């Protein structure tokens with residue numbers, strides 16, 4: 206295997222001037238003047254980016270950071286991954302936009318992506334993660350002729366009017382919600398904060414009770430929409446058997462299982478798709494984020510035999526952009542060529558072990574993860590969610606040259622989503638910084 210899988214700046218981090226430096230400050234001020242006050246991320250990362258290489262980002266003041274945010278699980282193979290870049294460059298010289306009129310890159314990508322699923326599927330291209338979720342739900346409703354969707358508390362499926370209805374976390378829904386959307390939300394099995402006796406079976410029984418009771422959900426359920434691991438919800442890993450249980454319930458009641466792999470997919474958990482950890486076959490899979498490695502690309506993969514969709518069932522000008530498809534095909538090839546999945550499994554276990562042994566602070570309530578999807582839940586006074594803590598960790602880490610971000614129903618989970626290609630030396634350095642920051646809390 207290649208020694209260095211990405212072109213990171215290996216002496217990172219390098220802090221020349223405490224962030225935000227003067228040039229960053231100037232650009233941040235301009236952004237504030239030109240853009241809405243609704244912008245989110247610059248309020249956490251007070252820097253302006255000059256360029257990025259592999260697992261490192263350089264700000265306009267010359268500071269070099271190790272990136273454990275990856276644009277929220279998008280840059281899975283490192284910024285400017287040379288293999289992906291040359292595929293995109295090749296496509297740039299051919300054609301950039303063709304609607305759905307096929308190109309070689311489109312069919313090659315489709316064949317490759319479909320070969321990574323464990324069931325015979327077809328693709329419907331979309332433009333964003335939320336669009337993929339909306340299309341997945343639309344397919345379930347169209348095929349079954351039913352309307353209700355089961356989703357989960359704490360979930361995040363996007364911010365469009367439609368997906369806000371399925372998103373369980375209230376904090377995203379307070380701004381707008383599409384009300385004419387039949388959704389019933391159930392608790393997500395959250396082992397660290399489970400109010401039930403049996404976190405897995407009690408949740409499954411509750412769903413089954415609702416489905417078997419004609420006065421509750423009756424016979425109107427089209428689909429169960431679920432994240433295999435909750436992303437924005439706080440990197441919540443359900444007990445083993447959750448997806449299997451949902452699969453059994455879906456089969457029993459003639460419901461389609463829609464798995465939202467927008468954040469968990471493309472190798473992030475150490476399998477190409479997180480549902481593969483449970484050995485199940487979904488009916489519909491929603492895919493986005495890392496599939497385009499930063500070039501917008503998204504799609505729904507759904508059971509081949511469900512393809513009874515009429516012409517123009519789902520539209521969108523930019524669906525299946527050739528540059529994104531080139532990046533997507535190259536990413537799939539790269540993951541296979543360099544056995545990235547084994548690497549993520551091996552190093553993911555190492556990260557968890559190191560964090561658990563090195564970090565000792567009353568504010569660290571839970572450390573959990575699968576592959577390169579690691580969450581550190583911060584608490585105060587026992588188990589109360591501590592959101593101020595995550596803000597402190599993000600700020601302190603930034604000052605020390607490490608980018609980390611938060612998640613969670615209460616914004617109290619530090620989440621680590623490094624590139625799957627991060628050099629081990631940078632991973633060790635990041636863990637050292639995190640250890641210092643967390644132990645200093």
Ligand SMILES: Cc1ncc(COP(=O)(O)O)c(C=O)c1O
Pocket residue numbers: 277333334335336338361362363364432436437465466467468469493494
């Ligand atoms: C699980 C999941 N589904 C859907 C989405 C929405 O994707 P997008 O922001 O591209 O609309 C996200 C985004 O974070 C996500 O994590």
